[in-house]
Amino acid sequence: xxxxxxxxxxxxxxxGDRVTITCRASQSISSYxxxxxxxxxxxxxxLIYAASSLQSGVPSRFSGSGSGTDxxxxxxxxxxxxxxxxxxxxxxxxxxxxxxxxTKLEIx
Amino acid sequence: xxxxxxxxxxLVKPGGSLRLSCAASGFTFSSYSMNWVRQAPGKGLEWxxxxxxxSSYIYYADSVKGRFTISRDNAKNSLYLQMNSLRAEDxxxxxCARGVTMIVVVIIDAFDIWGQGTMVTVSS
Numbered sequence: 001x002x003x004x005x006x007x008x009x010x011x012x013x014x015x016g017d018r019v020t021i022t023c024r025a026s027q028s029i030s031s032y033x034x035x036x037x038x039x040x041x042x043x044x045x046x047l048i049y050a051a052s053s054l055q056s057g058v059p060s061r062f063s064g065s066g067s068g069t070d071x072x073x074x075x076x077x078x079x080x081x082x083x084x085x086x087x088x089x090x091x092x093x094x095x096x097x098x099x100x101x102x103t104k105l106e107i108x
Numbered sequence: 109x110x111x112x113x114x115x116x117x118x119l120v121k122p123g124g125s126l127r128l129s130c131a132a133s134g135f136t137f138s139s140y141s142m143n144w145v146r147q148a149p150g151k152g153l154e155w156x157x158x159x160x161x162x163s164s165y166i167y168y169a170d171s172v173k174g175r176f177t178i179s180r181d182n183a184k185n186s187l188y189l190q191m192n193s194l195r196a197e198d199x200x201x202x203x204c205a206r207g208v209t210m211i212v213v214v215i216i217d218a219f220d221i222w223g224q225g226t227m228v229t230v231s232s
Contacts, residue, residue, distance in 0.1 A: 001170075030214060032216050034218045034219075036153075036219075038153075043203055043223060043224055043225060044205075044219070046220045050214055053210065089153075089155075091216050091217045096155070096167065097143075099145075100152070102152040102153070
């Protein structure tokens with residue numbers, strides 16, 4: 001099974017900050033990596049697919065990069081509505097999708 | 109409006125059964141793979157099961173294999189999860205999610221539409 005590890009598990013930041021979240025796969029997954037945002041009590045929302053492609057309607061301050069085993073999600077200038085938990089997901093093995101454990105982004 | 113609405117959650121005793129449903133609307137249900145993802149209280153997301161558009165391909169997480177059965181009825185625009193031999197560790201919010209295939213540098217599957225979730229509590 002492919003394991004996904006995110007870091008950090010939690011992060012405090014201020015509005016306007018640039019923030020980076022990292023996701024590492026236990027084996028190479030090429031660019032088969034998606035990012036989701038989840039706010040408390042709500043369903044997850046797809047932000048980025050294929051490591052760096054922005055889902056329709058997602059603000060351009062969100063960006064993704066990486067390939068192989070190491071990936072990053074960057075928010076260029078944090079907005080109040082961005083405080084949420086972020087999850088990466090590998091889609092390399094479609095018979096066993098795996099999510100990272102999540103990164104909770106909190107207001108400093 | 110594209111929408112997924114789950115139902116069927118509730119309180120069940122260990123060893124019991126429950127059947128979840130997910131009603132789809134606003135899109136051609138039969139053209140998409142579908143998935144179940146769960147989230148235990150205060151925990152992260154866990155993929156549970158996937159089914160292809162024509163039910164030809166079905167996959168389960170090891171944690172539910174042999175106990176849960178995913179199915180769909182394309183004529184009724186509905187997805188189901190039959191859960192048997194339930195355990196306390198199955199307690200979670202269960203989401204259904206649409207699988208979409210994106211073609212960019214790679215051909216990748218992602219979960220682009222999610223329901224609001226239905227709570228399943230396994231407790232005596």
